[in-house]
Amino acid sequence: MKAAVIQFPGSNCDMDMMHALQDFGVDATLVSHNATDLSDYDAIFLPGGFSFGDYLRSGAIARFSPIMDAVKQADEAGKTIVGICNGFQILTEAGLLPGQLMQNEHPGFLCDEVKLNITNADTEFSRAYPTNEITLPVAHGEGRYYADQATIADLEKNQQIVFKYRTNVNGSSDDIAGITNQKGNVLGMMPHPERAIEAILGNTDGRKLFESILDN
Numbered sequence: 784m785k786a787a788v789i790q791f792p793g794s795n796c797d798m799d800m801m802h803a804l805q806d807f808g809v810d811a812t813l814v815s816h817n818a819t820d821l822s823d824y825d826a827i828f829l830p831g832g833f834s835f836g837d838y839l840r841s842g843a844i845a846r847f848s849p850i851m852d853a854v855k856q857a858d859e860a861g862k863t864i865v866g867i868c869n870g871f872q873i874l875t876e877a878g879l880l881p882g883q884l885m886q887n888e889h890p891g892f893l894c895d896e897v898k899l900n901i902t903n904a905d906t907e908f909s910r911a912y913p914t915n916e917i918t919l920p921v922a923h924g925e926g927r928y929y930a931d932q933a934t935i936a937d938l939e940k941n942q943q944i945v946f947k948y949r950t951n952v953n954g955s956s957d958d959i960a961g962i963t964n965q966k967g968n969v970l971g972m973m974p975h976p977e978r979a980i981e982a983i984l985g986n987t988d989g990r991k992l993f994e995s996i997l998d999n
């Protein structure tokens with residue numbers, strides 16, 4: 784698999800994502816947010832961070848980066864697209880995923896490990912998980928997923944919700960921690976699987992997400 788990791792000004796999990804992908808033998812390349820062509824890549828990863836300083840709202844400026852037209856073309860081509868944390872925020876701002884990430888219910892930066900339920904184990908991002916309860920790190924100030932009731936009902940009906948918080952740490956609608964688009968090729972999630980792939984760091988629950996993606 785050839786993967787692009789998009790680097791926005793203020794990305795800070797780009798190298799973590801590169802490290803994780805390379806650990807799985809993926810041919811991964813850092814691609815500038817100013818680039819305009821992603822046709823060489825099978826999968827696109829939008830990493831965590833504070834793109835453009837989180838000014839206005841997380842992801843609200845990054846969605847205008849030149850690369851986002853290419854990300855939309857990749858979506859139209861059905862390629863795998865993953866947004867982690869700030870990447871999720873950018874994908875919702877760009878309209879590639881429904882809803883919005885808002886300031887945490889209790890304002891402030893939340894840095895912790897959280898327990899999650901895998902609510903759909905039949906996606907290209909979750910199918911390798913043998914259990915439905917995992918633990919992943921979170922690190923965000925604007926991680927509260929919000930969507931109106933009709934959108935939440937659609938997400939539930941279409942089985943687009945992949946991860947839910949077992950304890951709702953940020954006030955997200957319907958306990959949502961990660962969703963796909965309706966087609967199932969785009970994933971956005973606030974927790975960080977790329978920070979949970981090595982036993983020496985105390986958590987390997989992120990590994991199955993990468994294994995799921997690679998098992999195409």
Ligand SMILES: NC(=O)CC[C@H](N)C(=O)O
Binds near residue numbers: 831869926
């Ligand atoms: N690790 C991240 O991507 C979190 C940063 C994010 N922009 C926030 O809500 O604070």
